[in-house]
Amino acid sequence: MTKEDFRKILNLEEFIDIIKVETGDEKTKCIHIKSSRKKARCPKCNNFSKKIHDYLKPSKITYLKNSEEETYLIVYKRRFECKYCKKTFTEDLGISSPKNKMSHKTKQLILK
Ligand SMILES: [Zn+2]
Structure with a gap:
């Protein structure tokens, strides 16, 4: 699978970069x-x-976990400093818990 495939399957926003996909063993990504x-x-x-x-x-973040497959998202975030109000804040990558949104079909796709 290409990075673009992962982007579609995981439903990631356009601005999210996939740095790399690591396959640990048969079932861990x-x-x-x-x-x-x-x-x-x-x-x-x-x-x-x-x-x-x-x-x-x-x-x-655990994206998918069952007996055959474990998929994790490793999220790299930066903290920014606002020059107007001096507040330090963590950027939002729009990654919410995707478990509920994922259909069974999507899960099957990842399993392949
Ligand atoms: Zn501010």
């Missing part, structure tokens, strides 16, 4: 993702900030 955006919107004052404060430790 780790999909590393980050934002390709150069800026993020400050949740406090709504201005865009380009100033990166630091990089967070990647977080691991």
Whole structure:
């Protein structure tokens, strides 16, 4: 499967970059993702900030887990510093818990 296939299956936003897909063993996949955006919107004052404060430790989200298949998203997030209100905030990649949204068919696709 190509990265684009993964993007479609996982229903990722356009600005999400798939860094790499790691296959651990037969049933484990780790999909590393980050934002390709150069800026993020400050949740406090709504201005865009380009100033990166630091990089967070990647977080691991369980995307799919059953007896045959385990798929994880490894999410790399940055913290930005707003130059207007000085607030430091973490960017939002729009990754919500996708488990409920995924149809059985989608799960079958990932299994292949
Ligand atoms: Zn702000």
